[in-house]
Amino acid sequence: MQIDWWTLGLQTVNFLIVIWLLCRFLYRPIRKVIADREAADRAATEAAEAKVRSAEQAMQAYQAKLDAFEAEKQAQITSLHETLEAERVKRLADVQAEAEAALTAGRAKIAAEKATAQTALRADIVALAEDLARKALSSVGDDPLAAAAGYLDGVTATELDGLKQQLGPDAPITVISAQEFGAKRQAKWRMALTTRLGPDVPVTFQQDPSLLAGVELHFPHAALRFSAADRLHRAASALET
Amino acid sequence: MEASPLVPDILFHIGFVPISRSVVTTWGIMALLFVVLRVSLGTPKVNAGPAQAALEVVVLAIADQLQQVLNRDPWPYMPLLGSLFIFLGLANLAAVFPGATPPTGHLETPAALAAIVFLSVHYFGIRTRGARKYFGHYLEPNPFLLPLNVLGDLTRTFSLMIRLFGNMMSHEFVIAIVVFLAGLIVPVPFLLLGVLIGIIQAYIFTILATVYIGGAIGAVET
Amino acid sequence: MNYIEIVSIIGAVIAVSFGAIFPAYSEGRAIAAAMEAIARQPEAAGTLSRTLFVGLAMIETMAIYCLVIALLLLYANPFVG
Numbered sequence: 001m002q003i004d005w006w007t008l009g010l011q012t013v014n015f016l017i018v019i020w021l022l023c024r025f026l027y028r029p030i031r032k033v034i035a036d037r038e039a040a041d042r043a044a045t046e047a048a049e050a051k052v053r054s055a056e057q058a059m060q061a062y063q064a065k066l067d068a069f070e071a072e073k074q075a076q077i078t079s080l081h082e083t084l085e086a087e088r089v090k091r092l093a094d095v096q097a098e099a100e101a102a103l104t105a106g107r108a109k110i111a112a113e114k115a116t117a118q119t120a121l122r123a124d125i126v127a128l129a130e131d132l133a134r135k136a137l138s139s140v141g142d143d144p145l146a147a148a149a150g151y152l153d154g155v156t157a158t159e160l161d162g163l164k165q166q167l168g169p170d171a172p173i174t175v176i177s178a179q180e181f182g183a184k185r186q187a188k189w190r191m192a193l194t195t196r197l198g199p200d201v202p203v204t205f206q207q208d209p210s211l212l213a214g215v216e217l218h219f220p221h222a223a224l225r226f227s228a229a230d231r232l233h234r235a236a237s238a239l240e241t
Numbered sequence: 242m243e244a245s246p247l248v249p250d251i252l253f254h255i256g257f258v259p260i261s262r263s264v265v266t267t268w269g270i271m272a273l274l275f276v277v278l279r280v281s282l283g284t285p286k287v288n289a290g291p292a293q294a295a296l297e298v299v300v301l302a303i304a305d306q307l308q309q310v311l312n313r314d315p316w317p318y319m320p321l322l323g324s325l326f327i328f329l330g331l332a333n334l335a336a337v338f339p340g341a342t343p344p345t346g347h348l349e350t351p352a353a354l355a356a357i358v359f360l361s362v363h364y365f366g367i368r369t370r371g372a373r374k375y376f377g378h379y380l381e382p383n384p385f386l387l388p389l390n391v392l393g394d395l396t397r398t399f400s401l402m403i404r405l406f407g408n409m410m411s412h413e414f415v416i417a418i419v420v421f422l423a424g425l426i427v428p429v430p431f432l433l434l435g436v437l438i439g440i441i442q443a444y445i446f447t448i449l450a451t452v453y454i455g456g457a458i459g460a461v462e463t
Numbered sequence: 464m465n466y467i468e469i470v471s472i473i474g475a476v477i478a479v480s481f482g483a484i485f486p487a488y489s490e491g492r493a494i495a496a497a498m499e500a501i502a503r504q505p506e507a508a509g510t511l512s513r514t515l516f517v518g519l520a521m522i523e524t525m526a527i528y529c530l531v532i533a534l535l536l537l538y539a540n541p542f543v544g
Contacts, residue, residue, distance in 0.1 A: 003348055004249040007261040011344065011353035014267045019324040021271060025278035026327075027319055029285035030300050036287050309509065400524045407527030410534075445520040452517060 132235045137213065137228060144177075144215040144226045145185075145192060151224060152196045163219055164197055171220040172202035178211040178227065193217075249347055263344035270331045270344075299327070303447075310451045311458075318454060321361050325354065326447040333409060333439025336416075336432070343439070346409040348402075355402035358450045359394075366457030375457065401449055408442050471540050475533035482529020486522050493518055 152160070167173065175181075175189055190203045208216075214227035249261045281292030289297060303323045307315035315322075332350065335341040344350040366375040379390045412435050419428045497515040501508045 003352065004251075004259065004261055006259050007249055007264055007347070007349040008353050010258075010260075010264045011267060011350045012357060014264065014271065015324075015328060015353060015357060018267075018271055018274065018328045019320050021274055021278070022324045022327060023320045025275070025282060026296065026300060027316075027323065029282045030297055031316065033285045033287060033289070033293075033297070040287065306513075310513070400521075400528075403531060404520060404524045404527050407531050408523075411527075411530050414534075441516070445516055448513065448517055449520060 128239065132232055135231060135235060145189060147226045148215065148217060148224065149192050149196065151226075160197070163222065166220045166222065167197065167201055168220075169200075169202060172204050173197075174204050174206055174218040176206045176208045176211065176216045176218060178207070178209060178213050178215075180207045181205055189215075249349065261347070261349070262342060263347050263350050266335050266341050266344045267332070267350070269341065270328065270335065274327075274331070303327075306448075307451055310448065311455050318365070318451070321357075322447055322451050322454070325358070325450060326443055329354075329405075329443035329446055330440055333443055334436060336413070336435055336439070342413065343409050345405055345442075346413045348406050351402040351406040351409075354405070354446070355398050358401065358453065359398040361450075362394075362453045362457045365454050369458040397449075397453065401446065405442055405446050408438060412438055465543070467542050468540075471536040471543065475536040478529045478533045478536070482526045482533075486526040490519055490522050493522065 173193060175193075181189070186205055189205075193203055194201050210229060212228035212232075214225075214230075216227050216230065217224040249263070251259045251261050252265055253260055277292075278296075281290070281296060285293065300319075300323065303326055304315045304319060307318055307322055311318065329345065332344050335343045363375070369375075370378075379387055412431075416428055416431050416435065419431050493515065497511055500511050504511075
């Protein structure tokens with residue numbers, strides 16, 4: 001067993017040279033290549049990221065534009081709504097004012113017409129009243145006794161019998177006059193009635209100022225009216241119908 | 242069977258320096274490495290050609306293994322450990338070439354490598370952890386174990402050397418015996434086995450050196 | 464024949480045979496244990512096989528020691544010539 005120290009030393013040196021050789025010609029180039037590759041990768045990644053970023057920016061700009069458009073649209077819609085609203089309010093106010101004016105005018109016109117009509121009506125009423133009064137007063141102006149006698153003379157015998165049968169001792173003829181009759185006029189009336197209806201006819205006299213003028217003959221179941229009130233009443237009924 | 246495998250065979254002398262067959266083979270390996278690297282990696286390209294890609298694969302595989310053992314960036318340790326693996330692989334496979342014998346089959350080359358590893362362990366340990374802390378770990382777990390720790394360091398280096406030498410030498414020896422016995426075709430399987438053994442031994446040597454360095458820098462529990 | 468040489472040859476044979484038997488046995492056990500561990504945890508196969516190789520190298524060192532001793536006895540016997 002012997003060791004050649006020269007060989008040992010030479011091999012040591014040789015191995016150190018191998019280490020240098022591999023460092024210089026193997027590890028360094030390979031590390032450089034790997035670093036280059038990583039750098040290229042990083043560059044590519046950064047380029048891609050930059051692209052992505054620019055794309056994002058473009059998208060944001062687009063979004064911003066879109067938002068602006070949307071806002072403008074909203075503003076336009078709002079202004080349109082406001083304009084429409086104002087228009088509507090204005091029109092409504094106009095129409096209301098117009099309607100108000102028309103109403104006022106109508107009311108005024110109606111009031112005027114009413115006033116005119118009332119005036120005319122009043123004049124008519126006055127005329128009618130005058131007419132009625134004239135009629136009523138003119139017909140009873142003359143003697144009511146003659147009118148009553150004339151009526152009783154004019155009626156038919158059957159009607160006269162009907163009237164006669166109503167009368168009895170308990171059922172007298174009541175002569176109602178507007179003015180109080182004196183004894184003279186009472187005697188005249190009694191005589192006139194007895195001559196026409198029979199001798200035993202009871203006659204009572206009463207006074208009623210509401211008759212205005214004239215006389216009314218009240219049988220138990222009938223009445224003969226020769227008074228101004230009756231005339232007025234009949235004229236009014238004629239007017240109503 | 243005349244020549245002892247333990248005796249270095251001196252080919253010639255340069256001056257008074259004897260040049261053994263191992264040294265000549267190592268020079269051949271260096272020249273081969275130089276030519277191959279110049280040709281394939283003279284101008285490294287980002288888009289690697291086949292030769293460059295193959296070399297990259299080898300180097301990165303070694304770096305990956307070292308990284309798994311050391312749990313840290315393997316590149317500071319690549320010059321020593323990667324070179325160990327590449328050189329040992331080529332040296333152990335030198336038997337494939339006619340006329341060349343593995344330099345590791347003689348005691349001097351493993352001894353030189355083991356010495357370099359032994360010194361490197363301390364170098365990396367001191368550089369990484371500081372001299373005080375590094376030498377302090379010889380006193381762990383107990384100062385009384387200092388002699389044992391030192392002895393362990395020496396014997397593991399010795400066994401590193403002897404393991405490589407014994408494997409390669411014994412294999413050479415076996416082939417010599419087989420050739421002596423049978424002759425022509427029969428040694429071929431043994432030569433193939435030699436390829437396997439050579440690569441495994443290179444791997445084991447490198448891994449053990451890595452583990453020792455890892456222990457020195459505190460990355461691996463030894 | 465010198466009896467020292469005879470004893471040296473016998474010592475070399477004993478060294479190699481025992482130096483082969485026990486490392487072979489222990490390497491077999493180590494590989495079996497590693498196989499079981501890998502079968503149980505295939506994801507840890509890388510670490511396990513690396514540790515296995517290192518351990519095998521350690522064990523094999525013993526056999527190599529024996530071989531070296533045997534070769535020393537055979538070729539570089541300090542007691543012969």
